[in-house]
Amino acid sequence: MARPILLLNCGSSSIKYQMMDAASEQVLAVGLVQKVGDAGAGTLDHEVAGENFQLEQRFENHTVALEAVVQMFADHGPDLSQAEAVAHRTVHGGRMFQQTTVINDAVVAKLKELYGLAPLHNPPGVAGIEAARKALPDVPHVAVFDTAFFANLPDEATTYAIKHEVADALNIRKYGFHGTSHQFVSAKVAEFLGRDINELKQIVAHLGNGASMSAVDGGRPIETTMGLTPLQGLVMGTRCGDVDPGLFAYLQRKYGWDVNETDSFLNKQSGMLGLTGKTDMRDVKALVDAGDPQAILGRDVYVHRLVSYIGSYTALLGGLDVLTFTAGVGENAAWIRAEVLQRLAPFGVRMDEQANEVRSKEPRRISTDDSTVTVLVVPTNEELAMARETLAVIDG
Missing domain, CATH: 3.30.420.40 (ATPase, nucleotide binding domain)
Structure with missing residues (x-):
């Protein structure tokens, strides 16, 4: 029916x-x-x-x-x-x-x-x-x-080092976002590999115009890059991701901006747009291929941030079984995946170059058999996840 x-x-x-x-x-x-x-x-x-x-x-x-x-x-x-x-x-x-x-x-x-x-x-x-x-x-x-999957992150991951009375009064903590996608993809990884999700240590990289990463241990998230708001973490299309928090006050003092102007600058005029003038990774790649130095720098900053978090999350997980790329950039930008995996090569991560170039709407492995970490591309489907969640709720 x-x-x-x-x-x-x-x-x-x-x-x-x-x-x-x-x-x-x-x-x-x-x-x-x-x-x-x-x-x-x-x-x-x-x-x-x-x-x-x-x-x-x-x-x-x-x-x-x-x-x-x-x-x-x-x-x-x-x-x-x-x-x-x-x-x-x-x-x-x-x-x-x-x-x-x-x-x-x-x-x-x-x-x-x-x-x-x-x-x-x-x-x-x-x-x-x-x-x-x-x-x-x-x-x-x-x-x-979007925040539900990360609701039970460990306190050590969600707590900011500020006066706890203020944090408690204003509900200031790391919440995380893109949870629907991270939950769907991490479950799909286990299904694709034919493995029990409870046995897997995973990193999921949801890379789109908005981007986030999660560390998932046995199906339970233990860390994620976005925080109180979706501004924290990775470099995104128009969002800066991690910056020194002192930058907010510095910009306001130098330019006389109010809080809304500063917030707009960091959320809507920064990220890859601020670095390269482009938000679409296909446009960035064209500039990189043409030798544009600002685009090359933008690519390197983007990849540097990804690799930094992969290293950090691998340590928090106590090892890594699967690294998965998903969302618009993660699923389609083979050149970004290649840049990331080349930097992980000293740790035994091996990319199958031909597999990495394949474009498909199906889950696929892009690492070699002798890679120390299984690397996958798994298309996300947040709408399907939403439909499943909704059906479960209305059916009681």
Whole structure:
């Protein structure tokens, strides 16, 4: 029997969605709304059964955008009234939410209390939740939290070295993000290898425009790169990742910036964009191949940070069985994987060059048989993970 679930991912100016049959795990429809809240016209692209339908109009807010999405389903299918639930990707659950949760008014109110922890992510997410509950009031709505997989990290990993009274009062700790992906991929690794996940020491590198890494010991995460916010850790498309915390005050003193200007600079104008002028790794590679010195430096900084964390996490795990690359860059940028693995060669990590160049939507091994660490590429599927989580919750 079909079990359709509508999956929503609401950003500040966009809505990504899928309709998935959670029983067969078949994707029934995909769509994207862009330029929500802009003064000009936005676009809605809706794909079903291999056909693409587009709408151009102004989407004043998420409510208007969700109404347009509902109408697109009504006009072109599939039948949205058959959806058993709506799943919302929710970035920050704070200490309040440590598992997938059915949404009610009290949950929405608590999510609003978390705005300060994720000012770039939670407000549009909540706006999407409110709009979707209004547009589809007769089905359960479920929040799937990016932070849930990391809710039980060891205290030594989550605790910042600041006055504990302040940390406790303001809920300041490492939360971690991309948890849905890290959980899905680490489980898929064990399935692919035919191994018991409880026996595996894993590092998962989720490399996309947003990037994070996790150390997973026996299926349980013990460390991750993102922290209180998604700014900490690896170099990303527009986010700086790790910097000296004193940089915030330094920039404000030198430029007279307020906290919002500083936050925007480090979140939206830094990372690979700041280093190379590009956010797409294909564009960065073209510059590297052309010998652009700034792009070469950007690549080296990106790889240096990855290798540093791999070394650190291997020590924390007490060894390493599997290193897995996933997400847009991790799955598709063979040249980045090669750069990382070349630096790990002194430790017996051996890359199969031909296997590394293969492009596939299937999990694959890219290390040789004599490598001290198994290296995999495993495509992530956060939407499938969300659908599974939602089905488990609504089935009780």
